[in-house]
Amino acid sequence: KMATSSGRCSVEPPLFGPHTGHDPIKALYPMVNEEETPLPRCWSSKDKYSFIGLTQNNLRVHYKGHGKNHKDAASVRATNPIPAACGLYYYEVKIVSKGRDGINTDMPSKKKNGDVRMSPVNPGLRDDLLPEFVYMGIGLSSQGVNMNRLPGWDKNSFGYHGDDGHSFCSSGSGHPYGPTFTTGDVIGCGINLIDNVCFYTKNGHYLGVAFTDLPPQLYPTVGLQTPGEVVDANFGQAPFVFDIGEMMRESQCRVRTTIQNFPVPDTYGQWQTMLHRMVSTYLVHHGYCATAEAFARSTSQDFDEELTSIKNRQKIQKLVLGGRLGEAIETVQQLYPGLLENNHNLLFMLKVRQFIEMVNGTDTEVRGVSRSPSRPPTHESSPSPPCWSNGRTTDPVPGTSSTPPSSSTTSTPVIQQHTSVIQSTKNVISSGQTSASPVTTEELNQRNAQDLRASSPPSATNGTTPVIHLPVPSGSSSSSSSSSSTSSNSSSNMHDSDTEMECMEANSHHLQETNNSLGDTSHSNGFSNGFSKDIDIQDDENEEAMEVENSVGSRKMCGGNPDAIGRMLAFGKEVQHMSQVLRRELGKNDHNKKILQDAFSLLAYNDPWNSPVGWQLDPLQREPVCQSLNSAILESHHLPRRPPLEICVAHTKQLISLMSRSGIGSCAFASVDSLLGSQQ
């Protein structure tokens, strides 16, 4: 998983890069969960005084009151308060025009004392301009603060005023702070949510801290007081005049240093050993035997578990992730007698999944029907060199379509089908009616993206189903659809590596779900590409066995085999029976009831893959099952259900989101992913 997350990070856009997608505001504050704490994006049309008018998507503010004296002041707040998870928040206001009182004629034109040409070093002469400024305040305020006032005058309200350059901190009298401002000036207001201080900028120049000890949940606020005053706000939708990005990088640097220099009591100080332990337990947990062995050897550690046990678990995981639940259950019963018997709910979950896989056409029970007797399943599960790691490194950028990486197009003729390795094999299943309707890669990709992949029954096609052998044009471009071909051998052979791949993905998927919204989109891509590599290699080895499937066609339940459907239905009854027994013995269980209901619902549709309950057929759904089973096995051997490494990462992410909710700004610069990414 460490490998996954760092790999993933490398394809993430840089934290404060020039752009991320199409939402520059969101890109400024990547750690803000907008579902919980939306960002201020414009002025609120409700939270304002009546003298305020809003135009241009509520970004331009103008004054429309009498503007006789300060009693006519009017303010407007932004739509949302500033989330603490911004870490460093910033917005800018451009003074589009000053009001009619903007030139102060009452004031004696500033005494021009001084600046006489007299000393040897030539002194400059001041431009003799009348001071110009606006009667407005720019700043922050809490919800509920009177809007018939300029920001800064009341409690929980803070403002920098243009007429005198003073800062007003919840008080009617200001302190000298900065220069005055007027038409054409751009005033920026920033809030550092780590130190809880506020600063301003004028035309890109940093003016220094204005307020300290700010309360939480402040809104960007502007207040005007004179007819004719117009200001435009930039909440980040356009580039700022001030270089806030650099300030953010500094904060990030600071937070990282704080973390790295955080004192740890001596008893916990054995970092190296602890880290070795974490890596080792992680490898063991997920059954990466060889790696774990090698790692343990070079770091001179012991396992808590026997090697054979790890290998057994690895085998079972592969079966589950391959959708061969029947075999998996058998193997578990063989290797861990009593485990499932004592854990009815787990067994039930496995059975339900088996049923789903039967519908899918993947489970051994139904696949066996269409399998060539000459190819026993054992042959297929012969280990293949795990090469998924190659695939990982070529992850495309998340969010882009899953076009295969160009590297693979050159390496092998059968490319585009790996966009949907699984799909292609699925096609094979349905090849009974190989309608030659070509499907473009794009479509395949889309389908993948929609998680419509049916799982692949390895070798299911071999021999029995009619397949068309076509020479595949070498380097067939990804745009030319169709030839979604794969050798059944390869798809089965690669199963070893597939499952590992999936397993890995599963883990990363769960982690990502906790905190990383980007993770989801990238997921399917990484997945299919991971596969592609495998196939490429396999194909090279088994070129004679290449088969070409012309169309996707429509998938059929249980691979369209009537016998298999019969078995599936019979099995369904068995599962239902088991459910009743369970309810009798263990009482009502909503979860069990729901998963059974969902599974049975698949039968209600002609094309279950495209049905509202079709998500269950996604191979990804095997992952939680696989994990539960793996955890149960480990638990039965008194080993931890989850590897410490995953727990640690999950804890950290949880803590960061807790920090965000508790208004601790440092969380903005403590992203686990960016930390891992930056270590590369």
Place this chain on the structure above:
Amino acid sequence: VEPHGPVCKLLHLHLIMEVLPTYMDVEHSRAYIDQLYSNDSHKCFQAVSELKFAVIGSVREKGTIIEQGVVVRLLQILRSSELDILLKTEVVTVLNSLAKGLPEHASSLVQAGLLPALWEQIETCAGGSGTSAYTQMILCCLRSVYRQGCAPPPPSWDHKLLTTLIQHGYHPPSNQECVANILAHACKTCEQQQQLVDAGGADLVACMLCSPVSRVQLPALHCLAAMCYKNERVSSILATKSYGGKAVPDLLVGLMARDRPRDMQLAAATSLTFLHRAGALSADDPKIIFKTLQCLVRMCRRDREVWERVEAANTLAYLTEVSTELQRTAAMTDHLIHTMNDYLKDTTSSAGASAPQGICGSPISCRQYDNPSTWPELMLEAALKVYASLGANDEDIRQRVIKTDGLMNTIVTSLSAACPAVQLAAVRCLHSLSRSVHTLRTTFQDHMVWRPLMTVLKTSSSEELVTVASSTLCNLLLEFSPSKEHILDQGAVEFLCGLTRRPHPGLRLNAVWALMNMAFQAEHRVKVSILHHLGTDQIFRLLSDTDVHILMKTLGLLRNLLSTKGHIDQIMQCHGKEIMQAIILILEGEHSAEVKEQALCILANIADGDMAKNAIMSNEDVLKKLMNYMVIPNVKLQIAATFCISNLIWNVEEGAAERQNKLRDMGVYKLLQNLMTTTDTALFDKVKTALQQFH
């Protein structure tokens, strides 16, 4: 290469501990030192190795070895042509270790002739690969010596040697670091800067800035700063160099980013500052007015190290010294004026601080921060310099600076500080503030700044200090300044007249300027005193000064002296002859129109006197000259000459008719009539006035 860092030190220590028992007696007698002189190269190698273990990590041992005169022998081995390169490498390792000791150790190595020996060796193995252990060791040793700040840079580089050195600077990183450090510390004069660029130093620096190793980048920045300091030519070359598609100024901005190490940010900001001051980047370049300025102000904050704050403030003062725009921006950036006030108050807090470790300031401030007890002084000096720059041109900023709590008191006490640098900074600050009429009339009077200022002027031997102080004095002597009287009482006339005899042109200029200001609307006794102390000889000398500014101010002084009828007559009575001579000297000399205009104005003043008129009327040569100036195609000179004529023929005065007749006879009336056709209104008015005087 001698290993660096505590781990390696420990390793050596460990080694020493291991072999210690067998050496116990050796340690006392140091038998291996005898072996050093052995002709058996094997034995000699053994001895050098033992010596190496003895000196690495032990300052005391380094000192002893140097005292024993071992260095001479080591250099002898180094220079010997027949000896093995391995032995020589070992020898340089020992020398490098010795150089890393105290600064005294490094300077005794230099005195023993280490540098020429090393340069020689670099030359001899120039043909070989730069990566050889021997070359690397030599570069390391040179680096260590130069970083101690005690090695005089070669007065002028040998081009071939410099080229070799620069070639070594491209790889590997360890060599780059050494070369960058050597060049940074050995580039002091304008000539060296130019030589460095001619030998390809600019390209090398650009390349090193892009190194991924910060230990290379930092000395490269120092080197860049050293190269472009006050050197317009070199700066303009450096500013247009690029590496990897990025121009040097952009590379510098990259290195100045806020997430870079602070010393790197500071060094990059210094480089950009120097580039700006040498004219390669303009003040309104965003790299200067936004990035560099903000970086330096940020570095002045409280949470930084003292040396960083001092360094940053000094650089900031230099950056903002001239440009009003930068001064205004700096004055509003991050409460800078307030921050500087902290510098003034921080005078006690760091007194007990321990000696700093690993300060990597620029070569310019090499070793400056070694002694924490000097820190308060350094901070004070830096802050005063910043205030001086900020207040140089803008009256608003000046008033804000003056209102800084306790600043005036600090300036006054700093004027009599023991440290000349602090004194200079205080005078600079006072000078900036003295450009405000308001301040002259109020604050300066309240604080009696003239008193310590006069003391500085009279006691200091530093030309720079006296230049700035006399410049300040000029402003204090303006006629509306209440300090003027007090300053006169302090014997300023005598002092300033003495100053006009100094060889430094800046001092002469300021002195004459001050005298000019002093003479403006002054009492007669003051004028007499000036003339008395200055003497006509000195006036002539000043009038023939090669510096046109001095000449102008001297003429200005004469003008101020010769004003109001009574004074004119009295002065002309005593010095009329000399003054007229002086004026003729100017009018006949090869001078610009401005100078001659001043001379004509003096004549006009003289013509305003009663008796003094005769000095002109009796000199037909001068009258002819005047008539000549009335017709030459320069309006200003025409006006001045006409004005003089009009004074001469002024109606109500005694003997006016006589003078009118004489001038009419000479053709002046006719000339004036012709001039009535002028399109210049000022001249027209003067001509008209003059004509009206004629009866």
